[in-house]
Every structure is written in structure tokens, then in C-alpha cells.
Amino acid sequence: xxxxxxxxxxxxxxxxxxxxxxxxxxxxxxxxxxxxxxxxxxxxxxxxxxxxxxxxxxxxxxxxxxxxxxxxxxxxxxxxxxxxxxxxxxxxxxxxxxxxxxxxxxxxxxxxxxxxxxxxxxxxxxxxxxxxxxxxxxxxxxxxxxxxxxxxxxxxxxxxxxxxxxxxxxxxxxxxx
Ligand SMILES: [Zn+2]
Numbered sequence: 206x207x208x209x210x211x212x213x214x215x216x217x218x219x220x221x222x223x224x225x226x227x228x229x230x231x232x233x234x235x236x237x238x239x240x241x242x243x244x245x246x247x248x249x250x251x252x253x254x255x256x257x258x259x260x261x262x263x264x265x266x267x268x269x270x271x272x273x274x275x276x277x278x279x280x281x282x283x284x285x286x287x288x289x290x291x292x293x294x295x296x297x298x299x300x301x302x303x304x305x306x307x308x309x310x311x312x313x314x315x316x317x318x319x320x321x322x323x324x325x326x327x328x329x330x331x332x333x334x335x336x337x338x339x340x341x342x343x344x345x346x347x348x349x350x351x352x353x354x355x356x357x358x359x360x361x362x363x364x365x366x367x368x369x370x371x372x373x374x375x376x377x378x379x380x381x382x
Contacts, residue, residue, distance in 0.1 A: 223249060243321055250313050260282065270289070300324075332372045
């Protein structure tokens with residue numbers, strides 16, 4: 206199989222970011238996504254595209270190419286085509302009090318109305334369920350959990366907070382638990 210180079214050369218990005226959203230530097234956090242127009246609850250803000258990686262390949266991929274990837278099923282992740290300089294949709298930061306969530310597996314939507322100037326954020330608990338994964342959090346919100354783990358989706362409080370905005374595979378775990 207060979208890719209169609211002519212077609213690939215016409216593509217600026219493998220993914221979609223709403224025209225109402227721009228990437229800019231977020232103090233202390235590197236790049237982030239910000240609203241340049243008001244966004245309505247449930248409006249699509251970005252759609253991921255890229256490489257599909259099996260979970261067993263993830264640690265090798267991560268060592269070689271870095272951290273940009275997220276789970277779309279228990280055993281599969283999606284990663285940017287250019288992990289060293291990912292497209293803007295990969296720049297959405299975590300927050301413990303986010304304004305975006307997931308619809309399906311790769312579509313990010315506003316979970317509340319978002320005003321011009323606000324940073325767009327989601328919660329890692331919406332996509333991450335690897336029990337061995339953890340990371341320190343510092344989102345400067347009073348409800349900051351300080352530490353994220355791949356078990357956060359199991360919290361009843363988080364389940365009700367993000368009901369309808371988890372990645373489909375996590376929502377199925379919740380429904381079956
Ligand atoms: Zn936090």
C-alpha cells in the first residue's frame with residue numbers, strides 16, 4: 206500500500222479545529238486552545254485524526270515520539286501524524302473543571318457555553334483509563350484533584366459530572382460497572 210502523495214500534499218492537517226478556536230501560549234502550560242468567538246454547548250470544537258496505535262505498542266511509541274496520544278478503546282490509541290509538532294487539536298489542556306468533553310471517541314465538543322477568550326479544556330478522566338498511569342495536576346481551580354490517575358473515571362462524582370461527555374469506551378465501562 207502506498208499513500209496518494211498528490212492528495213496528501215493538499216492536506217494541511219489530519220484533523221479538524223473549529224474556526225472559533227486558536228492555538229496560543231498558555232502561561233506555564235505551553236500551548237493551549239482559546240475561543241475567539243462564543244461557542245455554544247455541544248458545538249464541535251475539534252476532531253482528531255492520525256495514527257492508530259495498539260496499546261502494546263504505546264510505551265515504545267512514547268519513548269520514541271513523545272506523549273501526544275490518547276485512548277479511543279481499551280486497547281487502541283490515536284496519535285498525531287507529526288508527534289514532534291502536532292496539529293492544534295492536540296493542544297487542548299487538562300482542567301479539573303473543564304468546558305469541553307468527548308462525543309464518541311475522537312470528537313471534542315463544548316460541554317457548556319464558552320465565551321470569547323476562555324481557554325478550552327477537557328479532563329483526562331474522559332479518555333484515560335490505564336490504572337498504571339498518573340500525572341500531577343495544577344489547574345489552579347479550587348476543585349483541582351492535584352493528581353490524576355487512570356482510575357479517576359471510577360469516581361461516582363466524576364461519572365455524574367461528565368455524564369454524556371466521556372469517550373464511548375469509558376462510558377461503556379461505566380455502564381457495565
Ligand atoms: Zn486540576
